[in-house]
Amino acid sequence: MQSTSSSSFFVGEHLLMQKINAMVRRVATTDATVLITGESGTGKELVARAVHTYSPRASCPFVAVNCAAIPEELLESELFGHVRGAFTGALAARVGMFQLADGGSLFLDEIGEMSVSLQVKLLRVLQDREVRRVGADQPVSVNVRVIAATNKDLAAEVEKGAFREDLFYRLQVIPIHLPPLRARRSDIPLLVQHFLGKLNLKYGRTIELAPETMVYLWEYDWPGNVRELENLVERVIVLSDDDVVVPDELPSYVRSFISEKKLPNPTLSNGELDLQQAVEQFENRLIDEALRHANSNITAAARILKVNRTTLIAKLRRRRSAATLLPREDSGDPQAG
Ligand SMILES: Nc1ncnc2c1ncn2[C@@H]1O[C@H](COP(=O)(O)OP(=O)(O)OP(=O)(O)O)[C@@H](O)[C@H]1O
Ligand SMILES: [Mg+2]
Numbered sequence: 001m002q003s004t005s006s007s008s009f010f011v012g013e014h015l016l017m018q019k020i021n022a023m024v025r026r027v028a029t030t031d032a033t034v035l036i037t038g039e040s041g042t043g044k045e046l047v048a049r050a051v052h053t054y055s056p057r058a059s060c061p062f063v064a065v066n067c068a069a070i071p072e073e074l075l076e077s078e079l080f081g082h083v084r085g086a087f088t089g090a091l092a093a094r095v096g097m098f099q100l101a102d103g104g105s106l107f108l109d110e111i112g113e114m115s116v117s118l119q120v121k122l123l124r125v126l127q128d129r130e131v132r133r134v135g136a137d138q139p140v141s142v143n144v145r146v147i148a149a150t151n152k153d154l155a156a157e158v159e160k161g162a163f164r165e166d167l168f169y170r171l172q173v174i175p176i177h178l179p180p181l182r183a184r185r186s187d188i189p190l191l192v193q194h195f196l197g198k199l200n201l202k203y204g205r206t207i208e209l210a211p212e213t214m215v216y217l218w219e220y221d222w223p224g225n226v227r228e229l230e231n232l233v234e235r236v237i238v239l240s241d242d243d244v245v246v247p248d249e250l251p252s253y254v255r256s257f258i259s260e261k262k263l264p265n266p267t268l269s270n271g272e273l274d275l276q277q278a279v280e281q282f283e284n285r286l287i288d289e290a291l292r293h294a295n296s297n298i299t300a301a302a303r304i305l306k307v308n309r310t311t312l313i314a315k316l317r318r319r320r321s322a323a324t325l326l327p328r329e330d331s332g333d334p335q336a337g
Contacts (some may be wrong), residue, residue, distance in 0.1 A: 011194040012134065013296065014184035020047065020176060027174045028054035033126065033172045035111075036149040037176030041227030044149040045109065047176060050183040051147055052105040060104030061099050067111035076118055077134045080125070098131045098142045105145045112152035116164060117120060123167045129245025146171070181222040181229065186290070188218050191226060193295075195233040207237045209245045211293070216247055218292050219290045268304040284319060287312070 009021070026036055028051050036044045045064070052062040070078050077086070081096030097106060108114075114122065125131050126146060130139040148171050157163035181188065192209065200207055209217070222228055232254070236245045247255055284304065294300035302312040 009053070010046055011191050012184065012187040013190060014179075014187050016179050016184055017187065020178065023174075023176060024050050025054055027051060027176075029056070031145050032173045033145070033171055034147045034174045035154070035177065036147065036176045038151065039180050039223075039225055040151050042178035042180060043226055044151075044178060045107070047178065048107045048109075048147045050148060050197055052107075052145075055105065055145065057104045057145055061101050062105050062107065063101035064107040064109060065097050067195070068113040070248075072118070073190040074117050075114070076121065079118075080121070080131045080133055082134035083136045086133070090135070093133075096131060096133065098125065098144055099140065101144045102142050103144075103319045105147055108146060108148040110150060111152055112150040112157055112163065115205060116162070119164045119167045123164065123170055126167075126170050181225045185218055186291055188222075188229070189214060189292065189295045191229055192217060192233060199234050199237045203237050205237055205240075206243055207245060208243060209236075212249070213245050213247050213250060214292060214315050215249055216254055216258060218255070218288070219320075220254050220255065283315070289316060305329035 009024070010017070012018075024047060034051055036047050038044050039098075048064075049062060052058060065075075065078065067075060077090070077094060077096065077099055079096050081094050081099060082090050084090060084093045108122075121142040125142075128139070129143070130141040132139040154163055154168055158165045158168050168183070181191075188247060192214065196207065196209070217229070217232075224231075232251070235251070236249055240249055266322075287301070290304040291298075293304055298316075299309050302309040305312065
């Protein structure tokens with residue numbers, strides 16, 4: 001696992017990520033079940049691996065099962081194993097993932113896709129700490145730490161009756177929510193540098209991004225989050241002829257994003273104008289620009305803006321609390337670092 005600083009297992013200095021980093025280290029020392037939520041590509045698996053890596057179980061296996069990738073009828077035997085002849089095709093006995101992960105951690109990815117009948121069996125395993133192979137009479141005890149992840153809203157699934165409430169509460173003893181990348185834009189330059197370093201090495205290149213190119217990456221909304229960013233960096237490294245990537249070399253959907261985005265352009269509507277709001281929008285825009293130039297370094301950004309570092313931090317805090325009040329407005333919120 002890469003890091004920007006020795007205290008972090010992932011790239012990111014946004015306050016939200018610092019909190020997650022601290023949380024991961026704290027829960028790693030326990031055996032508590034962790035439920036990691038977040039949009040696709042936000043780093044759920046990375047966090048799951050970190051919980052294992054920092055735990056006393058690190059020398060035992062980390063076993064990952066993608067519940068969405070395995071057909072329902074096979075998932076039970078995949079998880080719990082089966083005895084010979086348990087069902088048609090069960091020619092030999094098989095050990096399940098729970099037993100393979102014994103002493104270590106089992107990562108149940110896309111847990112929201114698990115059928116309700118299997119959810120019941122999983123709950124029993126979590127409570128009794130023993131598994132029964134398909135077709136077996138006797139259970140065997142297992143010592144496994146379970147880490148689950150989903151990009152679904154499990155509480156809503158519970159509401160709909162698609163996910164069992166008892167299992168939901170059993171899983172989310174420690175909930176960790178990964179914010180989308182657009183809610184922590186100040187991490188974008190750091191991630192870009194991280195992936196440039198890693199992928200330049202892989203392809204034997206020395207590609208950099210022109211500062212204008214970074215503007216587009218900062219403004220883009222990243223529906224596929226960090227994975228999308230990583231793929232884009234790989235794409236420009238592979239396709240670029242020059243050492244410095246200019247905006248023209250970005251995919252058109254990234255380039256056209258800024259122009260489609262509503263830029264603050266205050267005018268009188270119905271003969272009125274909220275001056276304070278207009279000024280704040282404009283100020284936010286300049287702060288974003290300074291942070292971008294400063295590669296998200298708050299001290300350097302404050303110097304560019306000719307304000308005190310503490311003043312800038314206060315402004316960023318104010319923006320963040322405004323963003324928390326409006327949960328849907330999660331874009332463009334760089335933070336104090
Ligand atoms: N903070 C980060 N620092 C460095 N790399 C990251 C970070 N977050 C995610 N990545 C990288 O982005 C990619 C996607 O991360 P990951 O597979 O953990 O996401 P995910 O949330 O499990 O996605 P999905 O829901 O699509 O399975 C991986 O290559 C991972 O290493
Ligand atoms: Mg994943």
